[in-house]
Amino acid sequence: MISTTHEPREYARSVGLDPARLPRHIAIIMDGNGRWAQRQGKERAEGHERGAHSVDVITEECCRLGIGQLTLYCLSSENWKRPKPEIDFLMALLKQYLLAEREKIQEQNIRFTVIGRRSGLPDEVLAEIDENVRLTQHNTGLTLCLAINYGSRAEIVDAVQTLAGRVSRGELQPEEIDEAAISGALYTGGMPDPDLLVRTAGEMRVSNYLLWQISYAELWVTPKFWPEFDASLLHDALRDFARRERRFGGLTTDTTT
Ligand code: IPE
Ligand code: IPE
Ligand code: MG
Numbered sequence: 001m002i003s004t005t006h007e008p009r010e011y012a013r014s015v016g017l018d019p020a021r022l023p024r025h026i027a028i029i030m031d032g033n034g035r036w037a038q039r040q041g042k043e044r045a046e047g048h049e050r051g052a053h054s055v056d057v058i059t060e061e062c063c064r065l066g067i068g069q070l071t072l073y074c075l076s077s078e079n080w081k082r083p084k085p086e087i088d089f090l091m092a093l094l095k096q097y098l099l100a101e102r103e104k105i106q107e108q109n110i111r112f113t114v115i116g117r118r119s120g121l122p123d124e125v126l127a128e129i130d131e132n133v134r135l136t137q138h139n140t141g142l143t144l145c146l147a148i149n150y151g152s153r154a155e156i157v158d159a160v161q162t163l164a165g166r167v168s169r170g171e172l173q174p175e176e177i178d179e180a181a182i183s184g185a186l187y188t189g190g191m192p193d194p195d196l197l198v199r200t201a202g203e204m205r206v207s208n209y210l211l212w213q214i215s216y217a218e219l220w221v222t223p224k225f226w227p228e229f230d231a232s233l234l235h236d237a238l239r240d241f242a243r244r245e246r247r248f249g250g251l252t253t254d255t256t257t
Contacts, residue, residue: 008066015235017065021242023195025069026062027217029209030054032201032225039225045089050227052097056104061231062142063108065238069143069191073209077117077151091122094148098128105132109141115187116150117158145191152211159185188213196241198234200226218244 009019030051037047055072062070075090105112112132121129129148162185166172172181183189194210194217202223206214220237222229245252 006064008064011064012066017235017238018242019066022065022067022238023218023241024067025071025192025194025196026067027071027073027194027197027210027214028058029073029197029199029207030226030229031199031203031207033227035201036225036227044086047225047227048090048093052093054226054229055097056101057230058234059110059142059144060108061234063110067142069145069194071115071145071147071188071191071194071210073147073150073207075116075148075150076208077149077154078208080120091125095122095125095128098125098132102132102135105136105144106139109139110136111139111141111143112136113143113145114148115145115155116148117154118149121149143191145188147209150187151208153208155187156212158187182212186212193217195246196220196237198222198237200224200229216246216248218246 006014012019012022033047033051034044035047036050037044040046059070074094079090080087112135114129114133118126129146159182163172163177163181167174167177188210191213193213193215197206197210197214197217197219199206199219199221202221204221210217218241220240222233222237224233
Protein backbone atom coordinates (compact mmCIF):
# COMPACT_ATOMS: atom_id res chain seq x y z
CA MET A 1 0.00 0.00 0.00
CA ILE A 2 1.46 3.39 -0.89
CA SER A 3 1.86 6.13 1.67
CA THR A 4 -1.25 8.23 2.13
CA THR A 5 0.41 10.74 4.44
CA HIS A 6 0.79 13.23 1.58
CA GLU A 7 -1.66 14.28 -1.04
CA PRO A 8 0.04 14.39 -4.47
CA ARG A 9 0.64 18.14 -4.69
CA GLU A 10 2.10 18.26 -1.22
CA TYR A 11 4.26 15.22 -1.96
CA ALA A 12 5.53 16.78 -5.23
CA ARG A 13 6.56 19.95 -3.35
CA SER A 14 8.27 17.87 -0.67
CA VAL A 15 10.60 16.39 -3.32
CA GLY A 16 11.28 19.77 -4.93
CA LEU A 17 8.82 19.55 -7.83
CA ASP A 18 6.29 22.19 -8.83
CA PRO A 19 2.95 20.33 -9.04
CA ALA A 20 1.68 22.84 -11.61
CA ARG A 21 4.50 21.91 -14.00
CA LEU A 22 4.26 18.14 -13.96
CA PRO A 23 3.48 16.26 -17.19
CA ARG A 24 0.02 14.81 -17.49
CA HIS A 25 1.28 11.81 -19.44
CA ILE A 26 4.76 10.23 -19.24
CA ALA A 27 5.85 7.64 -21.81
CA ILE A 28 8.98 5.56 -21.17
CA ILE A 29 11.19 3.45 -23.44
CA MET A 30 12.52 1.06 -20.81
CA ASP A 31 15.83 0.07 -22.40
CA GLY A 32 19.08 -1.48 -21.23
CA ASN A 33 17.96 -4.52 -19.23
CA GLY A 34 20.37 -6.78 -21.14
CA ARG A 35 23.34 -4.42 -20.92
CA TRP A 36 22.74 -3.93 -17.20
CA ALA A 37 22.85 -7.70 -16.70
CA GLN A 38 25.93 -8.16 -18.90
CA ARG A 39 27.80 -5.49 -16.93
CA GLN A 40 27.21 -7.49 -13.76
CA GLY A 41 28.18 -10.79 -15.42
CA LYS A 42 24.57 -11.98 -15.19
CA GLU A 43 22.16 -13.50 -17.70
CA ARG A 44 19.99 -11.08 -19.72
CA ALA A 45 16.96 -12.66 -18.02
CA GLU A 46 18.06 -11.25 -14.69
CA GLY A 47 18.12 -7.79 -16.25
CA HIS A 48 14.49 -8.22 -17.30
CA GLU A 49 13.56 -9.35 -13.79
CA ARG A 50 15.19 -6.27 -12.29
CA GLY A 51 13.47 -4.21 -14.96
CA ALA A 52 10.10 -5.48 -13.73
CA HIS A 53 11.04 -4.21 -10.27
CA SER A 54 11.73 -0.74 -11.73
CA VAL A 55 8.25 -0.82 -13.31
CA ASP A 56 6.81 -1.34 -9.86
CA VAL A 57 8.87 1.48 -8.31
CA ILE A 58 8.09 4.01 -11.05
CA THR A 59 4.39 3.16 -11.17
CA GLU A 60 4.14 3.74 -7.44
CA GLU A 61 6.03 7.03 -7.70
CA CYS A 62 3.72 8.26 -10.48
CA CYS A 63 0.75 7.47 -8.20
CA ARG A 64 2.32 9.45 -5.37
CA LEU A 65 2.87 12.42 -7.67
CA GLY A 66 -0.66 12.30 -9.06
CA ILE A 67 0.49 11.78 -12.69
CA GLY A 68 -2.44 11.07 -15.02
CA GLN A 69 -0.92 8.44 -17.30
CA LEU A 70 2.23 6.33 -17.55
CA THR A 71 2.80 4.42 -20.80
CA LEU A 72 5.59 1.84 -20.70
CA TYR A 73 7.19 0.18 -23.72
CA CYS A 74 7.38 -3.48 -22.65
CA LEU A 75 7.70 -5.37 -25.93
CA SER A 76 7.97 -3.98 -29.44
CA SER A 77 6.64 -5.66 -32.58
CA GLU A 78 10.30 -5.91 -33.63
CA ASN A 79 11.43 -7.67 -30.42
CA TRP A 80 10.14 -11.01 -31.81
CA LYS A 81 13.45 -11.12 -33.70
CA ARG A 82 15.16 -12.06 -30.43
CA PRO A 83 16.13 -15.66 -29.60
CA LYS A 84 13.15 -17.83 -28.59
CA PRO A 85 14.42 -18.50 -25.04
CA GLU A 86 14.49 -14.73 -24.37
CA ILE A 87 10.97 -14.28 -25.81
CA ASP A 88 9.69 -17.22 -23.73
CA PHE A 89 11.25 -15.71 -20.63
CA LEU A 90 9.68 -12.31 -21.34
CA MET A 91 6.23 -13.91 -21.77
CA ALA A 92 6.58 -15.83 -18.50
CA LEU A 93 7.76 -12.67 -16.72
CA LEU A 94 4.86 -10.69 -18.13
CA LYS A 95 2.35 -13.25 -16.93
CA GLN A 96 3.97 -13.32 -13.50
CA TYR A 97 3.96 -9.50 -13.29
CA LEU A 98 0.29 -9.26 -14.31
CA LEU A 99 -0.69 -11.73 -11.60
CA ALA A 100 1.64 -10.54 -8.87
CA GLU A 101 0.76 -6.85 -9.29
CA ARG A 102 -3.01 -7.31 -9.59
CA GLU A 103 -3.81 -6.62 -5.96
CA LYS A 104 -1.42 -3.69 -5.69
CA ILE A 105 -2.78 -2.12 -8.87
CA GLN A 106 -6.27 -2.28 -7.36
CA GLU A 107 -5.12 -0.87 -4.02
CA GLN A 108 -3.47 2.04 -5.80
CA ASN A 109 -6.67 2.82 -7.74
CA ILE A 110 -4.77 2.32 -11.03
CA ARG A 111 -6.66 1.87 -14.28
CA PHE A 112 -4.74 -0.76 -16.22
CA THR A 113 -4.75 -0.75 -20.00
CA VAL A 114 -2.68 -2.02 -22.94
CA ILE A 115 -1.78 -1.00 -26.48
CA GLY A 116 -0.39 -3.26 -29.22
CA ARG A 117 -1.50 -6.19 -31.35
CA ARG A 118 -2.98 -9.18 -29.57
CA SER A 119 -1.99 -11.64 -32.28
CA GLY A 120 1.18 -13.52 -31.41
CA LEU A 121 0.75 -13.18 -27.65
CA PRO A 122 0.10 -16.45 -25.77
CA ASP A 123 -3.52 -16.99 -24.67
CA GLU A 124 -2.47 -17.24 -21.04
CA VAL A 125 -0.86 -13.78 -21.19
CA LEU A 126 -3.92 -12.33 -22.96
CA ALA A 127 -6.18 -13.80 -20.26
CA GLU A 128 -4.18 -12.08 -17.47
CA ILE A 129 -4.15 -8.80 -19.40
CA ASP A 130 -7.91 -8.96 -19.90
CA GLU A 131 -8.50 -9.71 -16.23
CA ASN A 132 -6.41 -6.71 -15.09
CA VAL A 133 -8.20 -4.44 -17.58
CA ARG A 134 -11.61 -5.70 -16.45
CA LEU A 135 -10.91 -5.45 -12.73
CA THR A 136 -9.55 -1.91 -12.91
CA GLN A 137 -11.78 -0.38 -15.59
CA HIS A 138 -13.62 1.90 -13.13
CA ASN A 139 -10.54 3.01 -11.18
CA THR A 140 -9.88 6.74 -11.21
CA GLY A 141 -6.17 7.09 -10.34
CA LEU A 142 -3.15 6.67 -12.62
CA THR A 143 -3.78 5.12 -16.04
CA LEU A 144 -1.03 2.54 -16.44
CA CYS A 145 -0.76 1.65 -20.11
CA LEU A 146 1.57 -1.18 -21.16
CA ALA A 147 2.73 -1.25 -24.76
CA ILE A 148 2.97 -4.98 -25.48
CA ASN A 149 3.66 -6.30 -28.98
CA TYR A 150 3.44 -2.64 -29.91
CA GLY A 151 4.79 -0.96 -33.02
CA SER A 152 3.80 2.53 -34.03
CA ARG A 153 3.82 1.75 -37.75
CA ALA A 154 1.66 -1.33 -37.18
CA GLU A 155 -0.69 0.87 -35.14
CA ILE A 156 -0.95 3.35 -38.01
CA VAL A 157 -1.59 0.51 -40.49
CA ASP A 158 -4.38 -0.81 -38.25
CA ALA A 159 -5.87 2.68 -37.87
CA VAL A 160 -5.84 3.27 -41.65
CA GLN A 161 -7.57 -0.09 -42.19
CA THR A 162 -10.21 0.81 -39.59
CA LEU A 163 -10.90 4.16 -41.24
CA ALA A 164 -10.86 2.69 -44.75
CA GLY A 165 -13.40 0.07 -43.60
CA ARG A 166 -15.68 2.81 -42.32
CA VAL A 167 -15.35 4.70 -45.61
CA SER A 168 -16.13 1.59 -47.67
CA ARG A 169 -19.26 0.95 -45.57
CA GLY A 170 -20.37 4.52 -46.18
CA GLU A 171 -20.10 5.46 -42.48
CA LEU A 172 -17.38 8.04 -43.07
CA GLN A 173 -16.59 10.42 -45.93
CA PRO A 174 -12.90 10.63 -46.97
CA GLU A 175 -12.91 14.39 -46.30
CA GLU A 176 -14.04 13.72 -42.74
CA ILE A 177 -10.68 12.05 -42.02
CA ASP A 178 -8.92 14.72 -39.99
CA GLU A 179 -6.30 14.61 -37.21
CA ALA A 180 -8.93 13.84 -34.59
CA ALA A 181 -10.25 10.91 -36.65
CA ILE A 182 -6.76 9.45 -37.01
CA SER A 183 -5.93 9.99 -33.31
CA GLY A 184 -9.20 8.33 -32.38
CA ALA A 185 -8.52 5.29 -34.56
CA LEU A 186 -5.09 4.60 -33.01
CA TYR A 187 -4.79 2.12 -30.12
CA THR A 188 -4.36 5.20 -27.91
CA GLY A 189 -7.72 6.68 -29.01
CA GLY A 190 -9.14 8.78 -26.17
CA MET A 191 -5.81 9.07 -24.32
CA PRO A 192 -3.93 12.38 -24.05
CA ASP A 193 -0.65 12.57 -26.01
CA PRO A 194 2.52 12.08 -23.91
CA ASP A 195 4.04 15.34 -22.64
CA LEU A 196 7.35 13.72 -21.72
CA LEU A 197 9.17 10.81 -23.38
CA VAL A 198 11.92 9.23 -21.27
CA ARG A 199 14.43 6.76 -22.69
CA THR A 200 16.93 4.90 -20.55
CA ALA A 201 20.27 3.36 -21.65
CA GLY A 202 21.37 6.31 -23.74
CA GLU A 203 20.12 5.54 -27.24
CA MET A 204 18.96 8.65 -29.11
CA ARG A 205 16.13 7.05 -31.04
CA VAL A 206 12.43 6.36 -30.68
CA SER A 207 12.39 2.71 -31.89
CA ASN A 208 8.90 2.78 -33.42
CA TYR A 209 7.25 4.10 -30.24
CA LEU A 210 4.17 6.35 -30.38
CA LEU A 211 5.36 8.18 -33.51
CA TRP A 212 2.10 10.08 -34.02
CA GLN A 213 1.50 10.78 -30.34
CA ILE A 214 4.97 12.18 -29.45
CA SER A 215 4.82 14.99 -32.04
CA TYR A 216 5.29 17.62 -29.34
CA ALA A 217 6.53 15.52 -26.41
CA GLU A 218 9.65 16.71 -24.59
CA LEU A 219 12.46 14.15 -24.83
CA TRP A 220 14.66 13.14 -21.91
CA VAL A 221 17.38 10.50 -22.30
CA THR A 222 19.54 9.11 -19.51
CA PRO A 223 22.59 6.82 -19.87
CA LYS A 224 21.34 4.83 -16.84
CA PHE A 225 19.94 1.37 -17.61
CA TRP A 226 16.27 0.66 -16.87
CA PRO A 227 17.03 -1.66 -13.89
CA GLU A 228 18.86 1.31 -12.29
CA PHE A 229 16.01 3.75 -12.88
CA ASP A 230 14.49 4.93 -9.60
CA ALA A 231 12.30 7.66 -8.09
CA SER A 232 15.19 10.09 -7.80
CA LEU A 233 16.02 9.78 -11.54
CA LEU A 234 12.34 10.25 -12.36
CA HIS A 235 12.44 13.45 -10.29
CA ASP A 236 15.47 14.61 -12.32
CA ALA A 237 13.52 14.07 -15.54
CA LEU A 238 10.51 15.91 -14.10
CA ARG A 239 12.61 18.84 -12.88
CA ASP A 240 14.13 19.13 -16.34
CA PHE A 241 10.68 18.91 -17.95
CA ALA A 242 9.43 21.72 -15.68
CA ARG A 243 12.16 24.00 -17.06
CA ARG A 244 11.31 23.34 -20.71
CA GLU A 245 9.49 25.96 -22.71
CA ARG A 246 6.90 24.23 -24.89
CA ARG A 247 6.05 26.42 -27.85
CA PHE A 248 4.08 24.02 -30.07
CA GLY A 249 5.29 25.97 -33.08
CA GLY A 250 4.35 29.34 -31.61
CA LEU A 251 6.55 32.03 -30.13
CA THR A 252 7.81 32.55 -26.60
CA THR A 253 5.46 34.70 -24.53
CA ASP A 254 7.97 37.58 -24.25
CA THR A 255 8.45 37.87 -28.04
CA THR A 256 4.77 38.05 -28.97
CA THR A 257 4.41 41.79 -28.32
C1 IPE B 1 14.65 -3.48 -22.78
O1 IPE B 1 15.93 -3.95 -22.54
C2 IPE B 1 13.60 -4.55 -22.63
C3 IPE B 1 13.04 -5.05 -23.91
C4 IPE B 1 13.26 -4.56 -25.08
C5 IPE B 1 12.15 -6.20 -23.82
P1 IPE B 1 16.79 -4.70 -23.65
O2 IPE B 1 16.48 -6.15 -23.57
O3 IPE B 1 16.55 -4.08 -24.98
O4 IPE B 1 18.25 -4.42 -23.14
P2 IPE B 1 19.50 -4.03 -24.04
O5 IPE B 1 19.12 -2.86 -24.87
O6 IPE B 1 19.82 -5.25 -24.86
O7 IPE B 1 20.56 -3.70 -23.06
C1 IPE C 1 12.81 -0.60 -27.47
O1 IPE C 1 14.00 -1.16 -27.09
C2 IPE C 1 11.67 -1.53 -27.14
C3 IPE C 1 11.38 -1.67 -25.72
C4 IPE C 1 11.94 -0.99 -24.74
C5 IPE C 1 10.36 -2.63 -25.39
P1 IPE C 1 14.90 -2.00 -28.13
O2 IPE C 1 16.06 -2.50 -27.37
O3 IPE C 1 14.04 -3.01 -28.81
O4 IPE C 1 15.30 -0.89 -29.18
P2 IPE C 1 16.49 -0.85 -30.24
O5 IPE C 1 16.54 -2.19 -30.91
O6 IPE C 1 17.75 -0.56 -29.48
O7 IPE C 1 16.13 0.28 -31.16
MG1 MG D 1 17.45 -2.56 -26.01
